[in-house]
Every structure is written in structure tokens, then in C-alpha cells.
Amino acid sequence: MAEQGQTSALQLALLSNRFEGCARAMMNTLLRTARSAILNTARDFSCCILTAGDELLAIAESLPIHVISGPDLIAAYMKEPHPRLRRGDAFLHNSPYHGNSHAADWCVVAPVLDDEGAHRYTVLAKAHLADCGNAVPTTYVADATDVYNEGALIFPCVQVQEDYRNREDVLRMARARIRVPDLWYGDFLALLGAARIGERRLLELLREVGVEPLEQYQRDWFDDSEQRMVAAIRKMPAGSVVREGRHDPVSGMPDGISVKVTVTVDPRQALVQVDLRDNLDCQPCGLNLTEATARTAAMMGIFTGLGTVVPPNAGSFRRLRIHLRENCVVGIPRHPTSCSAATTDLSELTASLVALALGDLGEGFGLAQIGRAQPASMAVISGVDPREHGGPFVNQLILAVTGGAIVCYIFAPSIIRFFLDYYRDSVHNQKQRFVFTGPIDAFVTRLKVATYGGIILAVPVWLWELWRFITPGLHPREKRYAVPFVLSSIGLFSLGGFVALLTLHPALNFLLNAGGSDLRPLLTADKYLMLVGLMIVAFGLAFEFPVVLMFLLLARVLTTARLRRWRRGAILSIVIFAAVITPSQDPYSLFFMAIPMYIFYEAVIVIGRVLKR
Numbered sequence: 001m002a003e004q005g006q007t008s009a010l011q012l013a014l015l016s017n018r019f020e021g022c023a024r025a026m027m028n029t030l031l032r033t034a035r036s037a038i039l040n041t042a043r044d045f046s047c048c049i050l051t052a053g054d055e056l057l058a059i060a061e062s063l064p065i066h067v068i069s070g071p072d073l074i075a076a077y078m079k080e081p082h083p084r085l086r087r088g089d090a091f092l093h094n095s096p097y098h099g100n101s102h103a104a105d106w107c108v109v110a111p112v113l114d115d116e117g118a119h120r121y122t123v124l125a126k127a128h129l130a131d132c133g134n135a136v137p138t139t140y141v142a143d144a145t146d147v148y149n150e151g152a153l154i155f156p157c158v159q160v161q162e163d164y165r166n167r168e169d170v171l172r173m174a175r176a177r178i179r180v181p182d183l184w185y186g187d188f189l190a191l192l193g194a195a196r197i198g199e200r201r202l203l204e205l206l207r208e209v210g211v212e213p214l215e216q217y218q219r220d221w222f223d224d225s226e227q228r229m230v231a232a233i234r235k236m237p238a239g240s241v242v243r244e245g246r247h248d249p250v251s252g253m254p255d256g257i258s259v260k261v262t263v264t265v266d267p268r269q270a271l272v273q274v275d276l277r278d279n280l281d282c283q284p285c286g287l288n289l290t291e292a293t294a295r296t297a298a299m300m301g302i303f304t305g306l307g308t309v310v311p312p313n314a315g316s317f318r319r320l321r322i323h324l325r326e327n328c329v330v331g332i333p334r335h336p337t338s339c340s341a342a343t344t345d346l347s348e349l350t351a352s353l354v355a356l357a358l359g360d361l362g363e364g365f366g367l368a369q370i371g372r373a374q375p376a377s378m379a380v381i382s383g384v385d386p387r388e389h390g391g392p393f394v395n396q397l398i399l400a401v402t403g404g405a406i407v408c409y410i411f412a413p414s415i416i417r418f419f420l421d422y423y424r425d426s427v428h429n430q431k432q433r434f435v436f437t438g439p440i441d442a443f444v445t446r447l448k449v450a451t452y453g454g455i456i457l458a459v460p461v462w463l464w465e466l467w468r469f470i471t472p473g474l475h476p477r478e479k480r481y482a483v484p485f486v487l488s489s490i491g492l493f494s495l496g497g498f499v500a501l502l503t504l505h506p507a508l509n510f511l512l513n514a515g516g517s518d519l520r521p522l523l524t525a526d527k528y529l530m531l532v533g534l535m536i537v538a539f540g541l542a543f544e545f546p547v548v549l550m551f552l553l554l555a556r557v558l559t560t561a562r563l564r565r566w567r568r569g570a571i572l573s574i575v576i577f578a579a580v581i582t583p584s585q586d587p588y589s590l591f592f593m594a595i596p597m598y599i600f601y602e603a604v605i606v607i608g609r610v611l612k613r
Helices: 009-033 071-078 168-177 181-209 211-234 291-305 345-361 397-410 412-427 441-457 459-473 482-513 525-542 545-554 560-565 567-581 587-612
Strands: 045-051 056-058 090-093 105-113 119-128 158-162 239-247 257-266 271-275 320-323
Touching: 009 045, 009 056, 009 119, 009 181, 009 211, 045 071, 045 181, 071 090, 071 105, 071 119, 090 181, 105 181, 119 181, 158 168, 168 181, 181 211, 239 345, 257 291, 257 345, 271 291, 291 320, 291 345, 397 412, 397 441, 412 441, 412 482, 412 525, 441 459, 441 525, 459 482, 482 525, 482 545, 482 587, 525 567, 525 587, 545 587, 560 567, 560 587, 567 587
Parallel strands: 271 320
Antiparallel strands: 045 056, 045 119, 090 105, 090 158, 105 119, 239 257, 257 271
16 A cells, blocks of 8 residues: 555556656657658657656657756756746757757757646657758768867757747758758657647646646656665675777777776665766767766666666666766767767767676676677768759668568568478478577578568669669660669569579479489578578579660660670570579579570560660
């Protein structure tokens, strides 16, 4: 039973879910209304709710680097230039010197005032935008010597709405500096909409439950979270560990950047302290951390290394002490230090070192350190595309591959079962199964299925991007073939994959029986599926042969007369090419590939002569 004035366990759970539901509604609004791929596909955004006292209350499924620390600093700073808050106010904020993560993460901050005009909550929606006004068309500028060289627009809690009406002067100024103004404006409206949805849901909650019960809930929720953190820390061994790491060299920093963390755990006092003060001063590059990302990185390392789940909010944070100093590369930057990449490189290294230090204290805590990498899919590139009459440029290709891979990973068991039937028919044993010889082989096989499937499913996208790359060099008459080019390429690749499947059965019969009856096949799934995947890709690419020839004809590199003269050499070249590219090296695959390629060769000659007329 709850004591008089306290929130019961049931009420605590219900209200926690209500606040999380408000934050999720904000997230859902942003996801469904954002215009740029970095938001509606990569989901690089976060939403959270803070109390009137600037304490983090609810974060839903937000990115930790966005919300663990920073929103509290922003909410507190909002009151400095705007001490009199009113319902309908909204502020645009991205200043790395006033609590934000980095300049590319733009926030819309809105106070939530009850019907009596009292400030009760603050909602914050944050999104990494496709363009933030940098001097170069990206939002990560690792070699920026300072914020002026970086070039980002900085908005330190600038009011963009009053009484729910936009301040158009501010928005016009932003649009004038953004390479993709329409895209940016759409994302800004999504941020604004998310904040207003959060405000509306909280006002409904205030009217339904009342101010006093909600304030009591906040106190009890923070106390409960603190006690859960206390319990987690008291299970940890006492001690102090120093860990050091180094970031790779970057432009202007030939020796890289070293990072040192000192982690101290005191189970008796139930405190965890992370000291980041013994590090380099801010460096003339874009890797410096902001106060928000330095605190968050340290706290991320703690939360991931606790060995148990504790709600990340202002209550559990009471048991953490993060020591920073001004003008430190992993501390509090001074203007005009550049912090362009503050959410990635050094923040991830710092979090990893903290988790590693906790692991040194005892079994069951912390995490092992791994080598970090930043794949191409993490790049954010903005600008206009002259091939699309000044339309916005977005990096779609990598997202297409990874999206297809995710789908194929989910359906990998069904894909494996489909190809297993070909193998069973070839060995005349319907009960035959694949084997694997190592503990991780099954997982690796599934990843390979996902990779090959992702590449195949991404074919329409990368063929379209290839055509868009080529078209600026073509004449207007030749650009008319864009749609036929893409459609024929997709169709021919699909046809090649289908022929590969038709070839698979006779090819397997030949290969599995080539050694005679004394050799019995016992294939691993990994090797068999790799062969199948390579055959599909090889046949698919080989069947693009007529598209390549047609393009060379349109570009006047080749003529139909020259193709006719080269028939004998073409036959020999096609057979050699098929022999080399077929992964199975059997005669069936060679002829199933070579014969269609020669038919395509003759067909291109006929089509070329027709077009010439």
C-alpha cells in the first residue's frame, strides 16, 4: 500500500506509460511528417518531456546521445533570454555552447503552460537536419578549425512562434542559408508539429489527472528511479579505473586525439563518478565534444555497463557525477570551438572507455571495447542536384542496400528453405539438410543471405542512380531513354537471376556427381548459398550486356556496322567471359550464359539499325 500522499505502484506504472505515450506521439508525428530521408528513413531524431524544473522525465525511443543530457541544459537556458513564458511560444535552438549536442541537431523547444498560465512542462523535439548551413554540403565537418570555418547557422533559443504564429523573419533568414530550403522547411514543420502534439497531450493529461497528483508522481518517479540506481550500484565492486583510448588521425591532427577517463564506483555511497578533466584542450577540428555530448557519453557508458536496466531520467542521474572542465576536447567548449562531429567520434570513444572501465572492476559489468567505424550510410550530404533542375540531393543508394538487407535478414529462413529444395532434387534425397561446422556459422550464413538479398533488391535504385549520373553528358534526345533504360535493366537483371535458377539444377547435378559414386556430398549452408548468390548476381550482371551495348551505340562509341564486323571476336569473347564469370565453372552455366549473351548481341544490332532509320 502506498503511504498517504504517495503515488501507488499501479499509478506509477500507469502514469509512466502515459508520459512515455506523449513522447511516443511526438516521435510518431516527426517520423510521419518529416521530409528528409535522414528523418523518415534513418530516424535520426528524438523527443522528450521535461518538468518545469528542467528535469528529464520521459524520452520514449529516443537516441541517447540526443536526450540523456542536454535537454535539461536547453530548458534551463530557454528561461534566460525569455523569462516570461507564454502558451503558444516556441523556440528554435541548436547552439552547441548552450546545451545542444551539435549544430546539425536543431531543436524546437516549447513550454507547456496550464490553464492558469503556470509553466508545468517543457517539450523538446530534436532532429539531425540534412543541411544546417555549413560551408561544405555536409553536417559533419571533422576538419573545421572553428565554428566560423564550419559555417553552421547558430540559433540560441530564438523565438520562432508566439501565440502559435510563426515569426517569418527568422524562418526567412534560415531558408536563405540552407541549400535545400523546402526540405528544411518541411522538417522544421515536422519538429514544430511534434512539439505541439506533445503540448496537446500533456494539457489533456493535466486536465484529466490534475496538477498536484502529477507533481507527486514526478517526485515519486524520480525517487523510485534513484532507488533502482542505488540498488544497481551497490551490486558493483568498489574501485577506480583509468582507461585511455585514441581516435584515428584526422586532417590537422596527425597523431589523432587521445581520451582518458577515470571511473570511480563507491557502492557504499551508491555513486559512480566519471572524470574527463585530464584531457587535451579543445582542438582546431570538428571533433570536440559539447557539454551535452560529453556528459551523455559518460552516462551512456555507465547505463550500458550497469548489468541491469534502470530508467534514464533525472532521478537515476542523481547518483552520477560527471566531472568536466572548460576548454577541454571532451568537456565544455568555448566559442568559437567547432563541435561539428560531437555526436559520433569522440563521444562513442568516451562511452566505450567508460563501459570498458566498468568491465575492469568485475565480472558481469561493463562492456568490451570494439573498433568503431563510420559507414557510408552515416554520411549526411546536402545540396542541390543539377540533374534534377535544382532539386534536393539525397544519398539514397546506401539506404537502399541496407533496407533490402533488413528484409532479407527477416525472411532468411524461408529463403534458405527455398534454395534447399534445389539441393535436395540434385542429391535425390528430400530429407537432406545443410550442415554448419562452427558455432557462429549459422548466424554468418544468415548475414550473407541478407547481404546478397539486399544487393539484389537494391538493383532498381542503383541502376536509376547510375542513369542519373550518366545523363548530364547526354543530349536531350538521348535523355528520353531514361525510363526504358531503367525498366529494361531491371527486367534483364531479373531474367538473368531466373536463368541462373534454371541452370542451378543441371549445374548441381554435374558438380555433385563429377567425382563418381564414391564421393558423397555434405555441403555447408554457407558455401552452397554463397554459390547460389554469386550465380544470381553473375547472371544478372551478364544479362545487362545489351543495355551496355545500347548505351555505347547511343553515345556513338560503337556503330552497328562495327558490331557486325566483330561477330567472330564477339563469340569468342562472350564464351571466355562466361567461363570466367560463372562461379560454378561447369559447362551448363557457361552455355546458359553465353548463348543468351550472343542472342542479345545480335538483337542490339537489329535494334540499332531500326533506331538509326
